[in-house]
Amino acid sequence: MPVPHFLEVSNLEITASINMPGDIPKKITLVDNISFKLKRGEVIGLIGESGAGKSTIGLAALGYARSGCAISGGSIKINGTDILQLPTKARNKMRGTQVAYVAQSAAAAFNPAHRISDQVIEEAVVHRLMSKTEALAYADDLYEKLGLPDPKNFGRRYPHQVSGGQLQRAMTVMALCAKPDLIIFDEPTTALDVTTQIEVLATIKNAIKDTGVAALYITHDLAVVAQVSDYIMVLRHGKMVEFGSTDQIINHAQQQYTQELVSIRAMEKEEQAAPDSRPLLQVSHIDAAYDGLNKVLEDVTLHLHAGQTLSIVGESGSGKSTLARVITGLLPPLQGSIVFNGIELSAGLKNRDLEQLRELQMIYQMADVAMNPRHTIGQIIGRPIEFYHGTKGAQKRRETIELLDQIELGEQYIDRYPAELSGGQKQRVCIARALAAKPSLIICDEVTSALDPLVADGILQLLMDLQKEHNYAYLFITHDLATVKAISDSIAVMYQGSLVRFGQKSKVLSPPFDDYTQMLLSSVPEMELGWLERILASRTMQSADN
Amino acid sequence: MAAHQSLGQLIIRRLLLGLLLLLMISGIIFAGTELLPGDVAQSILGQSATPEALKNLRLEMGLDRPPLERYLSWLTNLAQGDLGTSLSSGRDIGEMIGDRLGNTLFLAASAAIIAVPLAIFLGLIAVLHRNGIVDKVISISTISMISLPEFFIGYLLILFIAVHLNWLPSSSIIYNSMTFGEKLQAIALPCLTLTLVCLAHMMRMTRAAILNVMSSPYIETAQLKGLSAFRVIFHHAFPNAISPIITVVVLNLAYLVVGVVVVEIIYVYPGMGQLLVDHVTNRDIPVVQAVGLIFAAIYILLNMFADIMAIIANPRLRHPK
Numbered sequence: 089m090p091v092p093h094f095l096e097v098s099n100l101e102i103t104a105s106i107n108m109p110g111d112i113p114k115k116i117t118l119v120d121n122i123s124f125k126l127k128r129g130e131v132i133g134l135i136g137e138s139g140a141g142k143s144t145i146g147l148a149a150l151g152y153a154r155s156g157c158a159i160s161g162g163s164i165k166i167n168g169t170d171i172l173q174l175p176t177k178a179r180n181k182m183r184g185t186q187v188a189y190v191a192q193s194a195a196a197a198f199n200p201a202h203r204i205s206d207q208v209i210e211e212a213v214v215h216r217l218m219s220k221t222e223a224l225a226y227a228d229d230l231y232e233k234l235g236l237p238d239p240k241n242f243g244r245r246y247p248h249q250v251s252g253g254q255l256q257r258a259m260t261v262m263a264l265c266a267k268p269d270l271i272i273f274d275e276p277t278t279a280l281d282v283t284t285q286i287e288v289l290a291t292i293k294n295a296i297k298d299t300g301v302a303a304l305y306i307t308h309d310l311a312v313v314a315q316v317s318d319y320i321m322v323l324r325h326g327k328m329v330e331f332g333s334t335d336q337i338i339n340h341a342q343q344q345y346t347q348e349l350v351s352i353r354a355m356e357k358e359e360q361a362a363p364d365s366r367p368l369l370q371v372s373h374i375d376a377a378y379d380g381l382n383k384v385l386e387d388v389t390l391h392l393h394a395g396q397t398l399s400i401v402g403e404s405g406s407g408k409s410t411l412a413r414v415i416t417g418l419l420p421p422l423q424g425s426i427v428f429n430g431i432e433l434s435a436g437l438k439n440r441d442l443e444q445l446r447e448l449q450m451i452y453q454m455a456d457v458a459m460n461p462r463h464t465i466g467q468i469i470g471r472p473i474e475f476y477h478g479t480k481g482a483q484k485r486r487e488t489i490e491l492l493d494q495i496e497l498g499e500q501y502i503d504r505y506p507a508e509l510s511g512g513q514k515q516r517v518c519i520a521r522a523l524a525a526k527p528s529l530i531i532c533d534e535v536t537s538a539l540d541p542l543v544a545d546g547i548l549q550l551l552m553d554l555q556k557e558h559n560y561a562y563l564f565i566t567h568d569l570a571t572v573k574a575i576s577d578s579i580a581v582m583y584q585g586s587l588v589r590f591g592q593k594s595k596v597l598s599p600p601f602d603d604y605t606q607m608l609l610s611s612v613p614e615m616e617l618g619w620l621e622r623i624l625a626s627r628t629m630q631s632a633d634n
Numbered sequence: 635m636a637a638h639q640s641l642g643q644l645i646i647r648r649l650l651l652g653l654l655l656l657l658m659i660s661g662i663i664f665a666g667t668e669l670l671p672g673d674v675a676q677s678i679l680g681q682s683a684t685p686e687a688l689k690n691l692r693l694e695m696g697l698d699r700p701p702l703e704r705y706l707s708w709l710t711n712l713a714q715g716d717l718g719t720s721l722s723s724g725r726d727i728g729e730m731i732g733d734r735l736g737n738t739l740f741l742a743a744s745a746a747i748i749a750v751p752l753a754i755f756l757g758l759i760a761v762l763h764r765n766g767i768v769d770k771v772i773s774i775s776t777i778s779m780i781s782l783p784e785f786f787i788g789y790l791l792i793l794f795i796a797v798h799l800n801w802l803p804s805s806s807i808i809y810n811s812m813t814f815g816e817k818l819q820a821i822a823l824p825c826l827t828l829t830l831v832c833l834a835h836m837m838r839m840t841r842a843a844i845l846n847v848m849s850s851p852y853i854e855t856a857q858l859k860g861l862s863a864f865r866v867i868f869h870h871a872f873p874n875a876i877s878p879i880i881t882v883v884v885l886n887l888a889y890l891v892v893g894v895v896v897v898e899i900i901y902v903y904p905g906m907g908q909l910l911v912d913h914v915t916n917r918d919i920p921v922v923q924a925v926g927l928i929f930a931a932i933y934i935l936l937n938m939f940a941d942i943m944a945i946i947a948n949p950r951l952r953h954p955k
Binding site (some may be wrong): 150180197200201211213246249 | 668850851852855856857858859860861862865870873874949950953
């Protein structure tokens with residue numbers, strides 16, 4: 089007898105209504121005619137850019153639509169029952185007991201007011217699947233199984249008392265605790281550092297294997313999904329682009345869009361040798377602290393030549409953004425010096441002259457909040473032109489248009505507001521704003537982290553083209569090693585406030601490695617089947633050797 | 635840094651700040667009464683007093699001493715629990731205030747016991763049915779109550795409940811010899827008036843604070859666990875909205891104690907408010923000063939309580955890493 093499908097989604101359609109003040113309410117289709125089936129023990133990966141509808145589909149499997157959205161067509165059968173036809177009470181029961189959800193940011197998805205265990209066992213207890221004591225004992229078991237430290241006491245802590253990676257594993261425990269048949273993983277590792285991601289990925293994969301649940305694994309990272317799923321569905325603009333086994337999608341993609349996703353990151357800048365001349369930026373022996381006591385930077389020394397790119401790479405908390413704040417003068421260091429163009433910069437922002445400020449520009453991670461939403465694009469870009477160069481009137485407008493052309497947007501954007509632009513376009517405007525000052529060094533702080541891979545690639549390409557043309561130097565802060573490989577001439581690896589490795593790209597990225605760089609490099613998921621097992625096996629062997 | 639401080643240290647710091655604030659207020663009250671035309675001697679002897687008699691009385695009362703010296707001796711007496719004597723009756727102010735303060739606190743507490751849970755409950759119900767008809771009815775009715783001045787609500791209640799329906803007495807005079815039940819019956823109308831007046835503020839704040847939290851990802855998590863709407867709101871949203879709610883509840887409690895003057899007058903209730911009004915009319919400055927200081931102390935104490943409760947409600951501060 090064939091195994092029945094646990095989840096059957098047919099012709100799913102989800103719409104959102106948009107009510108802009110003054111406009112007629114519009115309906116847009118978020119998810120269009122999606123169908124798939126899933127058996128127990130199987131994992132389907134949903135992959136696509138933001139706005140592709142992957143989370144919307146995942147939530148629909150729980151019979152849930154975010155406010156403003158509505159499931160407007162199709163059916164979702166769980167164990168043969170169409171959950172869209174169920175009354176609220178029965179649907180709630182199904183949510184707790186048969187289908188569970190693991191959210192992207194466990195740090196935000198845990199209620200800060202309650203202990204971890206109270207939240208983990210809540211579904212099981214509220215839906216009367218277990219008594220409180222049974223549920224607590226089961227949760228303790230799961231903590232242990234998922235490798236959480238001190239499993240007997242872990243659940244007694246509050247969410248803010250444990251790390252992000254631990255919380256993400258606790259979220260998986262929460263999903264498993266009511267023994268569901270289907271778990272929706274919605275970007276469960278996206279918010280984590282690579283070295284943490286690999287551990288969480290391994291625990292999730294084991295948990296799926298051990299319990300035999302079915303799973304939907306949602307992510308924008310094809311390399312990650314290749315490690316955990318049996319099948320992959322590629323989505324774009326709410327429509328299915330391609331569906332196939334993981335091997336088919338990774339190695340034999342049929343559609344052009346899928347091929348683009350697979351081949352992304354093929355870009356690699358040819359490294360320029362460091363010239364013998366004086367570097368543009370020389371940072372020496374910097375110590376810095378936010379409270380004057382606990383050092384977040386310790387003895388950091390590095391340099392950058394004009395027209396070159398230095399990538400600073402490290403996990404969250406490694407001090408890379410702090411270093412940017414020190415260089416820009418936002419955070420005066422405890423000691424050390426910053427020499428720019430042969431002149432020592434004063435530590436604080438206040439004592440730097442206009443020319444020094446102009447030479448050093450910054451681009452931020454969140455383009456959204458880095459722009460005044462009530463200014464037009466023309467005002468945003470025109471402001472530094474006037475501020476640093478005193479250019480006004482028609483000349484200012486001409487230069488603004490020139491910059492808009494350089495960032496490949498063009499004149500028609502000059503009177504628009506940031507809200508009318510896409511994420512990638514906003515980041516381009518931020519780049520133009522930095523260029524407007526005609527700087528020689530631009531600090532880019534995680535400028536592509538919030539963007540989809542294809543869009544991010546476009547931004548990196550633009551930055552590289554601009555560098556070739558105008559000889560800008562970039563100080564590029566990122567946690568993404570693929571980006572580092574793509575754009576750098578030299579690389580600085582930071583860990584817990586100190587520099588672990590610094591030098592030309594070819595040197596930093598070739599053996600012999602120090603332990604940390606080795607771990608960091610090997611943790612980046614690669615787009616091949618079985619990578620996760622291979623890397624975990626090699627690590628186990630290494631630790632056995634030691 | 636606040637996060638590194640233990641809770642005990644924090645409370646002690648707030649207490650000391652509260653004392654400092656009270657000291658400053660005592661200065662302001664003293665200076666304020668100094669600024670009034672005429673002095674205590676003038677008010678005792680009246681407008682027709684001879685300069686000679688005034689001078690003698692001032693000497694006798696020590697009013698010829700410099701203001702700072704008089705302020706300090708007033709403060710020293712205060713610190714020893716001596717509020718001075720009333721000019722109009724010659725009685726000890728501490729004794730006079732004792733009963734009155736008890737009555738005011740009794741009325742305020744009765745109103746609070748009804749109003750606070752009711753406001754929070756209505757706020758929760760409003761969130762549960764947000765933007766629906768129940769929410770609108772709750773909002774419109776409570777807001778129309780707060781829009782009316784309290785004396786108007788008071789007289790309306792007297793007109794309908796006391797005069798037309800004859801259910802309750804229109805004045806709320808209470809004696810020590812009354813039983814607890816009789817006292818409760820006597821204060822029913824002022825208590826109702828106060829409840830109606832402060833309900834809307836607390837209810838709206840509860841609603842807003844919870845709605846603010848309702849867009850958090852952990853609320854979505856709770857909904858995706860298949861919990862009932864009430865459990866999501868009460869168990870998951872409410873504890874995270876508690877700080878602003880405590881703040882507004884305590885502000886209203888302070889209002890119940892300090893702001894009852896008008897209501898006490900309407901219902902002829904023998905509380906602090908009436909005492910204050912009576913002695914302002916008599917220009918009995920020591921009593922006015924003492925009452926003002928007690929009101930200020932209650933206000934500071936309640937606000938400090940709100941601060942401390944808001945800190946305790948934050949699990950990050952209760953359970954540091």
